[in-house]
Amino acid sequence: EVQLVESGGGLVQRGGSLRLSCEASGFTFSNYWMHWVRQAPGKGLVWVSRMSGDGSSATYADSVKGRFTISRDNAKNTLYLQMNSLRAEDTAVYYCVRDPALAAIWGQGTLVAVS
């Protein structure tokens, strides 16, 4: 079964850091671009970042550029999002998503709350 499982969310103070993880299974992880998408409470989906299958290319939304870093470990089938200098407006459910251009698979999400 194709699956994405996020972890690492929680409550953090403003200015703090958190690292999210997304473990993939059921497909060849290294063949796919992987994305992070977030959704603030009661709001819409917002694209955050993406990384190429081999980890050589990454792109960020302007709102997180310079604060968030996406990375991956293909040996562990895991995608990461390092979030630094967190702000109240970063409070959201963070979803790991397999390439929207190729029948996106979504994880169940992990909640990040910045107080």
Add this chain to the structure above:
Amino acid sequence: QTVVTQEPSVSVTPGVTVTLTCGLTSGSVSTTNHPSWFQQTPGQAPRTLIYSTNSRSSGVPDRFSGSILGNKAALTITGAQTDDESDYYCVLYLGRGVWVFGGGTKLTVL
């Protein structure tokens, strides 16, 4: 800054065909934007319906279809059902590695 536009809310009667659209504040949507459509019910993760303009994701009923209509991407639900009442989001690739979601459409079926 280019924004992706969607109707905030749409209402439809059961059995009727409805089309939701996804546009750009600057320019036209084309297949090179790889438009994809997602359905989300409260408290759940989104579910992929359509990807790359008109490819239906596995398990999605064939009453859902995607296309380019004029200068926008479109999601058509042929014969809407009460179970289709959800939030619908589109996403577009804008180039230079950047993807942007629309604000979502709340579909009411009654």
